[in-house]
Amino acid sequence: MKAFLSVSVLCVIFCVSMTCGQRLRSIKKVNAQCSVSKKVDCGYYGINQNQCESKGCCWVPNVPSTEPWCYNPASGPSPSPSPPPSPPSPSPSGNAPFTADQMKLMQGYFEANLNVHGNGAVMASPSTQSPDYYYHWQRDGAISMSKLFDYKLPVEYQGFMESYINWVHRAQFANDPNGIDIRGEPKFYVDGKCYEKGWMRPQRDGMALRTITLLLWAKELLSENKTDYVKQNIYVMNPNMAGVQRDLERIQQVWSQNSGDPWEEINSQVFFVKFVMRRALFLGAQIATALGDTSSASSYASTAKSIEDNINSNHWDANKGLIMEIPNQRPLDSAVHLGVLYGNNGDGFYSPSSERVQSSVAVLMNTFSSNNYPDFSINKKDDELGLPGLLVGRYPNDVYNGGNTSQPSGGNPWILCSSSLAEIFYTAAKEHIEAGVPLHISDVNIEFFKLSLEHSQHVLNSTTVVELRRKLVPGQNLDRSLFQNMMRALMATGDGILTRVAHHVKPYNFHLNEQINKDTGLAQGAHDLTWSYGTVIGAMKAREDLLDTANWIA
Ligand code: NOJ
Ligand code: NOJ
Numbered sequence: 001m002k003a004f005l006s007v008s009v010l011c012v013i014f015c016v017s018m019t020c021g022q023r024l025r026s027i028k029k030v031n032a033q034c035s036v037s038k039k040v041d042c043g044y045y046g047i048n049q050n051q052c053e054s055k056g057c058c059w060v061p062n063v064p065s066t067e068p069w070c071y072n073p074a075s076g077p078s079p080s081p082s083p084p085p086s087p088p089s090p091s092p093s094g095n096a097p098f099t100a101d102q103m104k105l106m107q108g109y110f111e112a113n114l115n116v117h118g119n120g121a122v123m124a125s126p127s128t129q130s131p132d133y134y135y136h137w138q139r140d141g142a143i144s145m146s147k148l149f150d151y152k153l154p155v156e157y158q159g160f161m162e163s164y165i166n167w168v169h170r171a172q173f174a175n176d177p178n179g180i181d182i183r184g185e186p187k188f189y190v191d192g193k194c195y196e197k198g199w200m201r202p203q204r205d206g207m208a209l210r211t212i213t214l215l216l217w218a219k220e221l222l223s224e225n226k227t228d229y230v231k232q233n234i235y236v237m238n239p240n241m242a243g244v245q246r247d248l249e250r251i252q253q254v255w256s257q258n259s260g261d262p263w264e265e266i267n268s269q270v271f272f273v274k275f276v277m278r279r280a281l282f283l284g285a286q287i288a289t290a291l292g293d294t295s296s297a298s299s300y301a302s303t304a305k306s307i308e309d310n311i312n313s314n315h316w317d318a319n320k321g322l323i324m325e326i327p328n329q330r331p332l333d334s335a336v337h338l339g340v341l342y343g344n345n346g347d348g349f350y351s352p353s354s355e356r357v358q359s360s361v362a363v364l365m366n367t368f369s370s371n372n373y374p375d376f377s378i379n380k381k382d383d384e385l386g387l388p389g390l391l392v393g394r395y396p397n398d399v400y401n402g403g404n405t406s407q408p409s410g411g412n413p414w415i416l417c418s419s420s421l422a423e424i425f426y427t428a429a430k431e432h433i434e435a436g437v438p439l440h441i442s443d444v445n446i447e448f449f450k451l452s453l454e455h456s457q458h459v460l461n462s463t464t465v466v467e468l469r470r471k472l473v474p475g476q477n478l479d480r481s482l483f484q485n486m487m488r489a490l491m492a493t494g495d496g497i498l499t500r501v502a503h504h505v506k507p508y509n510f511h512l513n514e515q516i517n518k519d520t521g522l523a524q525g526a527h528d529l530t531w532s533y534g535t536v537i538g539a540m541k542a543r544e545d546l547l548d549t550a551n552w553i554a
Contacts, residue, residue: 097422097498098510098540105510107151110533114144115160120167121190125514125526131403133526135195136188138171138206139262140531143342146213147534150541154220161217165233167192168210169242183207183250186264204259205273207247209342211280214244218287227291235287237296245296248284251277252303256310261326262335263394271315271325272339275350278307279343308349321359321444323350325395332367333395334417336360337424341538344427352424353431358448361424365451368392376413376518387503388455388496391418391516402515402525412515412524418501419535425452425494426542429487433550438477439486446474449486456492460485484552491546491553498539512536 098106113123122141125133145164148157170192176182177196184202187195218234221227236243259273260266281304288297315324317331323340325333337360344351351357366372368390370379379391391413394400399410428448432439441449449472457465464485471482478486504516505523512532514525547554 095495096540096543097495097502098536102502102510103151103537103540106512106533106536109511109528110144110147110530110537113528113530113533114148115163116190118163119190119192120163120165121188121192122164122530123190124531125529127526127528131526133529134190136167136190138186138188139203139209141167142206142209142213144530144534146216147537147541149216149220150537154224165214168214172242172246181250183247184254184259186260200260200264200267202259203262203264203273204251204254204257205262205270205276208251208273208276208280211244211247211251212276212283212342215280215283215287218244219283222287222290230287231291235291235293237291237293244284244287248281248296248300251280252299255303255307261330261333262338263333263400266326266329268326268329269314270335271311271323272335272343274307274311274315275339275343278304278311278349279345281307282345282347311350316356320363321356321447322363323356323360330395332364334364334392334414334420335394337364338417338420341420341423341427348431351431352428353435355442355444357424358428358445361421362447362451364392365390365421366447367396375411378413378516378518378521381521382500382503387500388458388492389418389500390421390455390497391500391504392421393417393518402513409517412518414515415501415505415512415529415532416514416535418497418516419532419539422494422497422501423535423539423542425490425497426539426546429490429494429553430542430546430549432483432490433487433546433553437480437483439483441472441474441476441478443474446472449489452486452489452493455496456489459488459492487550488553491543494539494543498536498543501536 113126115121116123116136121136122144123134124137124140125131128134141164145160148160171185171188171194172183174182174185174188174192174194176185176194178185178194178201180202182194184204184207185194186201186203186206187199189195214234218230221230221234231237234244236245239245239249255274255277258267259270261268261270262272281300285297285300285304288294288300314327316322317324317327320331322331323336324331325335325339337357340350340352340357348354368376368379370376370383370390373396374380376391376393382389382391393411393413394417397411399405401407401410401412453460453465453468453472460468464482468478468482468485468489471478501516504521505512508523511523511528513523513527514529514532516522517524
C-alpha cells in the first residue's frame with residue numbers, strides 16, 4: 001500500500017511540474033479544483049485512483065484518514081453521476097459477453113495477485129485497508145489456483161503450481177496460534193503465518209478445496225507419466241507428512257462436524273463444505289487407485305458415500321425445491337451453486353444438470369429478480385436499459401457492504417455469485433448435451449427451464465418460444481429440435497448474466513471488485529478480488545467447453 005501511495009503522489013507531482021499527455025493533463029485540471037476544505041465522499045471502499053478519477057472526482061490520498069480520498073469539492077459541481085451506460089448489448093449466443101482482449105486484461109490482473117513474494121501465497125485482494133484483504137484465504141487461494149488450468153498450458157502454470165504446493169505444505173504444518181488443528185484455519189498472512197486474531201474458526205472447506213486443486217494438477221501430471229513427482233510431492237503416502245493425504249485424513253475425521261460457512265458467518269452443518277469434501281475424497285480415491293494405494297482408495301470412497309447420504313437426508317428440502325446451504329439457519333444461499341461448481345465430480349450427483357440443483361437455482365434467481373427483490377434497484381434499472389441477465393448477492397438480506405456490516409448500504413450483488421450462476425447454465429447445457437435426448441421435464445426442474453426461456457427470448461424465434469412454452473409441462477419430453485433450442489436458451493441465459501456483469505465492470509477497464517453497488521451499479525468492496533477474476537475465467541471456460549461440445553448451439 002505504501003508503495004502504491006507513493007506512486008500516486010509521485011504521479012501528481014510529475015503531472016503538476018511537467019507537460020504531460022492528454023490524460024495526465026486532465027488529471028492536473030481536476031487537481032486544481034481539488035484544494036478545498038470540505039470534501040464530499042465520492043468513492044466507495046477499495047476505490048483506487050483510476051477508478052476515482054474516471055468518475056470525475058478528486059483523488060488525494062492524504063491524512064487525516066477520516067477524510068475521503070476520493071471526493072468532490074463541497075461547493076463545487078455536484079457528484080458526477082455513475083459512468084454513462086454503454087448501449088445495451090443483449091449478446092445473442094454468437095457474441096461472447098467478454099472479448100478475448102478483455103479476458104486477457106482480467107487474466108493479467110488475476111495473475112498479479114498470485115504467488116506473492118514468490119512463496120505461493122495468493123492474496124485475496126491487494127486492498128490493505130477498508131477492507132484489509134491482504135491475506136491468503138485457504139478457500140480463495142485454492143479456488144483461484146485451479147482457474148489457471150482454464151486458460152494456461154501445463155508448462156505455463158507449472159511454476160505457479162510448484163510455488164503453491166510449497167505454500168500448502170508449509171500451511172499444513174504452520175504453528176497454530178489459536179489452539180485448533182491448523183487444517184481448519186481459514187486465513188494466513190502472506191508470509192505464511194497463521195492469522196491469530198478473532199475470526200470464524202474452524203473453516204473446513206479450505207483443506208478440501210486445496211486438495212481438489214492439487215489433485216486436478218496431479219491428474220494432468222499422471223497423464224504425462226510424471227508418477228514419481230505426484231507420489232513424492234502431491235499425494236505423499238503418509239498422512240503424517242506434508243501432502244494431500246494429510247488433508248484427506250482430516251476430512252475423514254471431521255466431515256460430519258460443524259464448520260464455518262464460506263461467508264465466515266455461521267458455524268453449522270454446511271452444504272458447501274460437505275460437497276467439496278466429497279469431491280476431494282473421490283478425487284483422492286482416483287489418484288490413490290492410480291498409484292496402487294487401494295486401501296486408501298476404498299476408504300476415501302466410502303467416506304464420500306457417507307457424505308452423499310448425509311447431504312440427501314439433511315440438505316434437500318423437497319417442499320421448497322431447495323438445496324439448503326445451512327438447514328434452519330440460512331437455507332437459501334449462493335454458496336449452494338458455488339459449491340455445486342467446485343464440488344462437481346462429473347457423476348451427476350448435485351451437478352448443474354441435476355433436477356435439485358436446477359430447482360435451487362430457480363428459487364435463488366426468482367428471489368433476487370427485480371420484481372421480488374426491489375432492494376437491488378440496479379436490477380430494475382438494468383432491465384429498463386434492456387440489459388439481459390440478473391445480478392445476485394450471497395443471500396437475501398445480507399448486510400456486509402465489503403468493509404463492515406453496520407452501514408445501511410450493505411448486502412450488494414456479488415460478482416463471484418453472479419458469474420458462477422452463468423457457469424451453472426453453461427455447464428448444465430453441456431451435461432444435458434452429453435447425456436443426449438430426450439430431456440425430461442419434471443415438477444422439479446420445470447421452473448429452471450421456464451426461467452431460461454424468459455431470459456433468452458431475444459435469442460430464440462417467436463414460434464420456438466411458443467412451442468417451448470407449450471411443451472414445458474411436467475411429464476413431457478423435449479425432442480431433438482426443442483431440446484436444441486432449450487440448450488440455446490440455457491447458453492443465452494448464461495450470456496445474459498455475464499453481459500450484465502460486463503456492463504458494470506467495463507467503466508473500470510475490467511478491474512473486478514467484490515461487489516456491485518445495489519443502487520448505483522458502481523464497484524464496491526475489495527478491489528481486484530482474486531476470486532472475482534477466477535469466477536469470470538471459470539464461467540468463460542465453461543462457455544467455451546459448451547461450444548466445443550455442440551457447435552450448433554451458437
Ligand atoms: C468478514 C467476512 O469475510 C465476511 O464474509 C463477513 O460477511 C463479514 N466479516 C461479517 O461477518
Ligand atoms: C469475504 C467472503 O465472504 C469470504 O468468502 C472470502 O473468503 C473473503 N471475503 C476473502 O475474499
